[in-house]
Amino acid sequence: MPTFLDQERAEHALKVVKGMKGNSVGDKFAKLTAGFTATLISNGLGQSVATLRAKQEPQYLALYEALQSWLCEGKPFMPVSNKELINHIVTADMRTYMQAQAEAISYVEWLKKFAAAYLKTPD
Numbered sequence: 001m002p003t004f005l006d007q008e009r010a011e012h013a014l015k016v017v018k019g020m021k022g023n024s025v026g027d028k029f030a031k032l033t034a035g036f037t038a039t040l041i042s043n044g045l046g047q048s049v050a051t052l053r054a055k056q057e058p059q060y061l062a063l064y065e066a067l068q069s070w071l072c073e074g075k076p077f078m079p080v081s082n083k084e085l086i087n088h089i090v091t092a093d094m095r096t097y098m099q100a101q102a103e104a105i106s107y108v109e110w111l112k113k114f115a116a117a118y119l120k121t122p123d
Contacts, residue, residue, distance in 0.1 A: 006106070009070070013110035016066045017118050026119035028059040033112040036063065037105055045101035046089045053086055063111070070107050071100055 020026045039048050052064040068085035089097065 009107050010110045010114075012070050013066070013107060014114050016062075016069070017111065017114040020062065020115075021118055025058040025062060026115075027121045028057075029062055030115035030120040032059045032063055033108060033115045036108050037112065040101065040105050040108065045097065045104055048104075049085055049089060066111060067104055067107065071104060 020029055036048070039051075043051075049064060049067065052060045052067075055061070064085070068083075072083050072085055072088060089100070092100065
């Protein structure tokens with residue numbers, strides 16, 4: 001049975017994905033999210049997010065903005081005082097960083113599922 005926080009994650013992710021429906025970047029976003037959990041696990045939150053920010057392609061920026069929106073909206077694991085995700089990541093203590101990384105992994109799982117269901121073009 002999903003927890004309330006898990007339902008919030010799902011609701012937020014669904015809103016992001018549905019907002020991209022019909023957008024030309026949707027399929028690329030779906031492909032990016034499909035492998036992003038592994039990226040987070042192998043590279044860590046900081047490097048993964050920095051890469052998203054550096055790419056300057058719409059699907060990367062969309063994923064960065066989705067993560068920023070979710071992680072920086074005043075949840076207990078990320079204080080609302082820092083609206084820019086990358087700034088918070090580089091100033092967070094280790095405990096907060098690890099909580100944010102775990103939360104990002106959980107959130108991206110929802111993005112990945114909804115993107116595959118709503119945005120991916122059949123092969």
